Amino acid sequence: MSQKTTIRKLAELVNTPVEKLLEQLSEAGMPFKDADEEVTSAQKVKLLGFLRRTHGRADAAAETSEAPKKITLARRKVQEITVGGGRNKQTVDVVVRKKVTLVNKGQAAGGDKAPVDDERAEALRKLEESRQRNLEEQQRLAEDDRRRAEEAEAERLRAEEEAKRLAAEAAEAAASASVEGEAPAARKPGTHGTPHAPRAREPQRDDRGAKSPKPRGSHAMVAGVEDDDSTSKFAGQLHLSAADRARRGATRGKPKARRAVEQSRSGGGEHGFQRPTAPIVREIAIGEAITVADLAQKLALKGGDVVKALFKMGVMATITQSIDHDTAVLVTEELGHKAVRADADDAETELLAHAEEITGEQEQRPPVVTIMGHVDHGKTSLLDYIRRTKIASGEAGGITQHIGAYHVETDKGVISFLDTPGHAAFTQMRARGAKLTDIVVLVVAADDGVMPQTKEAIQHAKSAGVPLIVAINKIDKSDADPMRVKNELLESEVVAEDFGGDTQMVELSAKTGAGVDDLLDAISLQAEVLELKAPVNGRAAGVVIESALDKGRGPVATVLVQQGTLEKGDYLVCGVQYGRVRALFDETGSQVQSAGPSIPVQVLGLSGVPDAGDDFVVVADERLAKDVAQQRDAKRRESRLVAAAGNRMEDIMAQMGAGSEQQVLNLVVKADVHGSMQALRDALTSLSNDQIRINVIGSGVGGITESDAQLAATSKATVIGFNVRADASARKVIEGNGVDLRYFSIIYDVIDQVKQVASGLLGVEIREEIIGIAEVRDVFRSSKFGAVAGCMIIEGVVRKSKPIRVLRDSVVVFEGELESLRRYKENVDEVKEGTECGIGVKAYNDVKAGDQIECFERIEVQRTL
Template sequence: MSDTDGKKPLGVRGGPRSGNVKQSFSHGRTKNVVVETKRKRVVVPKAGAGGTAAGGNVRTDGSKRPAGISDSEMERRLKALQAAKAREAEETAQRAADEKAREEERERRRAEQEAKEREEREREAALKAKAEEEERKKREEEEAAVRAAAAQAAPPAPDAEQRAQRQAPARGPAAAAPAATPSRKKEREEDRGGRRTRDDSGRRSGKLTLNQALSGEGGRQKSMAAMKRKQERLRQKAMGGAESREKIVRDVQVPETIVVSELANRMAERVGEVVKALMNNGMMVTQNQTIDADTAELIIEEFGHKIVRVSDADVEDVIHSVEDKEEDLQPRPPVITIMGHVDHGKTSLLDAIRETNVTGGEAGGITQHIGAYQVTTKDGAVLSFLDTPGHAAFTSMRSRGAQVTDIVVLVVAADDAVMPQTVEAIAHAKAAGVPMIVAINKIDKPAANPTKVRTDLLQHEVVVEAMSGEVQDVEVSAHTRQGLDELLEAIALQAEILELRANPNRAAEGAVIEAQLDVGRGPVATVLVQNGTLKQGDIFVVGEQWGKVRAMENDQGERVKEAGPSVPVEVLGLNGTPEAGDVLNVVETEAQAREIAEYRQQAAKEKRAAAGAATTLEQLMQKAKDDKNVSEMPIIVKADVQGSAEAIVQAMEKIGNDEVRVRVLHYGVGAITETDVGLAEASGAPIMGFNVRANAPARNSANQKGVEIRYYSVIYDLVDDVKAAASGLLSNEIRENFIGYANIKEVFKVSNVGKVAGCLVTEGVARRSAGVRLLRDDVVIHEGTLKTLKRFKDEVAEVQSGQECGMAFENYDDVRPGDVIEIFEREEVERSL
């Protein structure tokens, strides 16, 4: 681009320059275009400012301009700086003016306050002077009245009065009245000291004067806090009035119901103000009464706060379900549950593994409780074993064992094969979704047939490896210790496949395997830690109970400070006995644990109440009708541990039918007490003690009141006795035996007898003492007894088949030819459950 006309640029120096440019295009086309160019503006410093016009990098204030800054940018920055300085000066002046105005306002208010106080003091002084003047006048009036009364009572002699007047100037004013009245004495004392003495207890001592009220004498003294509050109010008033505090808006959490005092506490408001607001809304309540969430919302909005509705179940939110990170997980020992039919050798097999003898300590040689043990193999691997009872009464306990376990070892006796409890154990293992290992025990017996065991297992969809399946099977003998190493290897292999891991560095979580009430140690729970590490001193909540870990013991009875994943321990420090199967969670504070436990107790109570209540009137009437026809046998059950008590109660519920049932009035853990005896006497129930005994007061009370206490150590003995006792409540069964049939051929009228049916006995025999039914078209129209049975004209006891006879019914005459008479006898048969 070029300047074609060569003209001098228009405008000031640095302005735009214009020129014509000729453009050439294809096909010989051209075009003239006017082009303007703008030159950069050069800032010329003023003369005498200390700068030079020649250098483009020197600022007007004499300092060197930074490189890369244009003149226009430099000028813009200078203008901005000057504007900022001007604004700052204006703000400073404004602040000074505001401060001066505030100071003048404070001085004005202070002067006003001083004037008010001075006026108040003057008014108080005037009132005080007026009160004193009134008091003086009243006193003078009283003195005049007293003098007048004295003068009337004893008028003095004239010469004596003159003598007293002559002596008065010499003796002074003190001797003017020899018999000084109490009022004169009081006046003299006031004239002397200007104040009253302690002895001034006249008749005016009970009156409150205005002077006393203003000075505060004789009244209640103000507290130091009241004085400080008054001084603070005066100070704020002198400084320009009390500044109103800014209202703090709070988020108030409100459950479904809340106590009024608690609502005021959460709003940080006075209880009296909240009660007043409720009364203004038409609710006459006190601070200890409960209101619902809707009413609380109205009050909260009235006070300017925000409501946050929460549920009672939110208290359990403190139990966090933390997702463990992959890097935090560490290998843990497997939990193995030994299951199987009763007397198939489960505990003996575990004894052989542990090299101990537990079976000898169990009543009847069977396991009554869930035992938890840890075993270290020869290879150093740690295994946690749960030994569950095999009897049918312990189904629920076996179910809990399957819920916390990783591997199930199904013990089947080689000489007995698959039995009912074996099938239940298989069902529990499948329901829990855990792998199974079959241990074919008693392989050393002559009658052992392991092939039959494997074949029987096929019927229940358990295919062992010997049958080309996936379930491992090991032939073992607890007596000779044969195959134990192979069994442990199979368990270790299965555990390796499962890759069992847990995070030990977190709050502990576990399951209660068993719980009992120990006389010396209180409530004790056997807990299997599933995640985290349980430490001494931890605060926890378990089911409806809570506690603090006071001490822990392992399966060897040794005290331990902490227990990691898959470690069974006995925990001491609970406030009550939990249910077997409850989950233990560690929380931060005792308040949280107590709150969660109380919520769970309330929820369980409401659930039980809802389950026991009839929902409709028809159901209630039907229940009452059913109960009327059912005989109940009440019993009270006390056991040594929670699991046994629950198992006995479940077994009792299965005893009975539509006529008789067993009702467990109360069951619990621990010794039999006087309270149990009192309940048994009131309800006429026997007390069943399982591995517990009655204490001395309970025994004496039972002997006096005639309450029966039975002790058991084997559960099926208890079940059989209760079943036999309940059978005694059953009414005898009435059975009918048909002994004959007769057809009516003709009907005769006989005087003094009525209608007599002439019959032919077609089957069996007809007896006089038997019951009869009259059938017409195979429909029973009458049932009763015979009034007469005659053979010809003689009364007979019975008539054989094929013979004719005459029959007449008791209180019934509607008999017709062709009817059939059914003859039967009743007998009573005793029944049993």
């Protein structure tokens, strides 16, 4: 225990709660206010004596007073240090032994125990400081030895390099001597056909008096280099080249590989593990959301450690669950690391730079015109007359339920038209059409006037900042009143040019064609004012108008090219989908090779069905398109996981607040195109109220598949097919599980039937309806019926078979049934208003004059949305 000890630290050492230790100190006569206050050695001894006395040790005072006069402390510490380097590296065990004898001077002098303990603690502290100094000195010596060993190793390497250099020079000198005809000092007999015997040589001495090395092998030392100590090892190897001798000399005398392996195992060497001397602080890149497992991998921690840290912060999360950015930042900083926002837009940045490179020269482009208005005001019929086709006759129910995209070559030039639905459920379609367009043509029926969707279309056009042209249709009808339309448009701040405004208004008839040319002139004039331009050359970019899943052709996207030229074979990325353009089709179904600005086409070849409203851009290769699509998909999935987790919590809280009375209607919605699916999902979800919640658990584009049927069977959901049908496998699952499957082709039929189904789930409501009130004028006593009230019917009718209530001063005092209802002496079934009668109340004889008898009936009412 160190010299300075706080109460909290002492509690941890003795494994006692801080509160209990404070209480014991207070009982021992040492009150402390804070757990961080310091406890001296004398106070510890005093507390120990108090606890011994408390636990029944009567001789505690004697034991504490009879402390030993002398204490001998012996320490022995063994430490391994590494000395030298390379082949000379050695591990040495350093043993430190120290013995200290402490004399209790205070006891010998008769003093109390507190000074003795203080001296003992002071001696222990000095002993610890001495040990620390010894350890530091040993480490310094070891460091010096290691540095000297490294210097010796470097000197050895330099000597080996010098020896190699001298050996190479000697080899070159020997080669040159043999070429010039100088014979070597001695040759092996018979080597070159010379039969003479070798001449004996006396060992020569160098300047230092040492013997020169003797010849080894079958060859003698080379003349001129035999006295060189560094080249003696090359004797007998003159038949080798200089490079081979250098290689053999470099490898000779090296330690075996086992030594290197042992060195790496022992933690030394180049690839040995080095324990970090300080905590490593990492910079963790975190996006909008991240799973706990991914965060643990980036932190180089176990997943359980991160889950534990989250649990301490009050966040219940599993290792596979996603957490949002703020929570991930908090837990990262809690674990001692630094969190930075992830630059997850690497592929997006590359795509942006890629798109900036394709900007070309601006050229004139056709205008994009969106036709908007209320349902059944003649939008598609007007476009039908312009295109000379019969589109309106092909729409289900005579209404448009998709965004149609067409380009028409008129006498005024090429114009691209977007036809939007007018039904209230297609608000998002109309808003999307207003954002894509250059000019909005608002169609208003002259016989119907301004309607709710007309006002909504005006708001969309104003919010998008798009100029507005009003087409007053159906002027051929007898009850047409164009002036009424112009006056009603004033309420929406749409002022005609006739009234001094800036909005062009054209009167026309889509049936007879009157005024259609004037509308085209107005569109061309507005387009000239706008000066619409876009780059034609270069890679294309645009937006998805509508998308669908064709069984034979796969994902089909109707796109509007806004700049550049889209060609067959281009790689493009579209939202979270990517692909290569396999084919391009115009609105008539004819295949085309390319499409320029303001031209709508159908694209085949995408990896999936994109969302309506997604942007598309053509890229150079498939790699970039795939990277961008996968990155967007991952980001969307993370956001959806976080949002889904939040929604689940909100749903739980909402169910807790609402109780168990709220019913749930699960739906699986499949539609032919993405826009219709989105409109259906939003329209059906908006039907929810406090009694019933309509939950669209699955939605998609294309036919009803087996997976959709399985989802509906497990969730007990109703399957809605909008202009799509179920395949054979899906029908088998639906029939086997009794799933409710309904087909529709008109959107308001879907909404009406869902309302009916939801009303059936809500059940019936019991209501009470008062049918008559009788006022008691007098009370008569009867031996048979008891008290009989003579009444006047003041309101409605009183029937014998209905329940009644007796009211006194407008307060109900009894509720029961009629026992008898008589008029004069005859029993009657009912008595009408303004008629006197006698009423006998069953099981109640306390009727008084002035009371009111209220007759009512209970009826069942079907709950509706």
